[in-house]
Amino acid sequence: MRVLAFGIAKDIFGSAEVEIESDKIKYVDQLKIFLEEKYSRLSQLGSYMIALNNEYASGTEAIHDGDELAIIPPVSGG
Secondary structure, three states: OEEEEOOHHHHHHOOOEEEOOOOOOOEHHHHHHHHHHHOHHHHOOOOOEEEEOOEEOOOOOEOOOOOOEEEEOOOOOO
């Protein structure tokens, strides 16, 4: 599966997207755990969201082949 990264997540991944090959990741929560184990700096963010097909996803949402996933870090402004 392909995961897009924005903002600080792009710096953490070292790329605007990462390819993940795992048959064990079926739900958004499982993806989050996998990414935080592989990219420990991600877990240090105060919070971040995962978007599934351009919609913010809850942890229990299923991931299917061809879904678009994205990491949306916290945004600050002034």
